[in-house]
Amino acid sequence: MTSQGKSNLVLALIPTGIVLNIALGSLVHAIKLPIFVDAVGTIIVALLAGWRPGLVVGVVSFLLMALLVNPAYVYFVGTQACIAITVYVLAVHFRSFRNIFTTICTGIAVAIVAAVVSAPVIVLVFGGVAGSGRDLITAVLMNSGTQIVEAVLLSGAASEPIDKTLQVLLAAALIRTAPRTLIARFASRAVERNRFLGGTEAAR
Numbered sequence: 001m002t003s004q005g006k007s008n009l010v011l012a013l014i015p016t017g018i019v020l021n022i023a024l025g026s027l028v029h030a031i032k033l034p035i036f037v038d039a040v041g042t043i044i045v046a047l048l049a050g051w052r053p054g055l056v057v058g059v060v061s062f063l064l065m066a067l068l069v070n071p072a073y074v075y076f077v078g079t080q081a082c083i084a085i086t087v088y089v090l091a092v093h094f095r096s097f098r099n100i101f102t103t104i105c106t107g108i109a110v111a112i113v114a115a116v117v118s119a120p121v122i123v124l125v126f127g128g129v130a131g132s133g134r135d136l137i138t139a140v141l142m143n144s145g146t147q148i149v150e151a152v153l154l155s156g157a158a159s160e161p162i163d164k165t166l167q168v169l170l171a172a173a174l175i176r177t178a179p180r181t182l183i184a185r186f187a188s189r190a191v192e193r194n195r196f197l198g199g200t201e202a203a204r
Contacts, residue, residue: 017041054084107165
């Protein structure tokens with residue numbers, strides 16, 4: 001495929017990732033689950049097209065969700081950017097999606113990054129309550145005498161690993177079950193190094 005053809009393919013993929021983020025994130029927000037599931041599109045696009053398109057998907061989807069769902073989302077665009085970069089780096093340099101075990105480890109690593117980046121925003125901007133399902137965990141901890149920073153970090157430790165592991169597993173499953181001819185057209189290093197198309201990955 002020519003570079004122009006690949007660019008057009010990436011441009012077509014970006015809106016799909018944005019819609020996926022908004023659809024899943026809005027559903028979970030509406031039913032107030034203590035997870036988010038709002039970065040699946042970001043993860044898929046980062047794996048197929050690179051961290052820059054993944055970052056665009058994450059930032060744009062959260063700006064739109066701030067308008068459509070909850071204004072609080074605008075404060076977490078940095079978290080989405082970090083998710084895109086982390087997923088890409090782990091996938092390309094550590095082949096972290098090559099099997100179920102490494103994919104779960106990727107989810108935990110992404111969870112740590114997301115929790116660390118989000119915690120200052122939750123504490124400083126929202127006073128520990130950002131309007132998500134995990135606020136219930138934070139409130140219980142604070143009512144039991146836990147300091148706000150510690151309560152936010154503990155609630156993140158309780159919800160983020162589950163959330164991000166579910167998201168990376170779902171993203172990987174969607175890529176692996178997609179038509180191979182479509183996935184092969186992206187020819188990304190993440191796809192090649194993590195055997196998303198099957199076969200043996202060339203060690204390089």
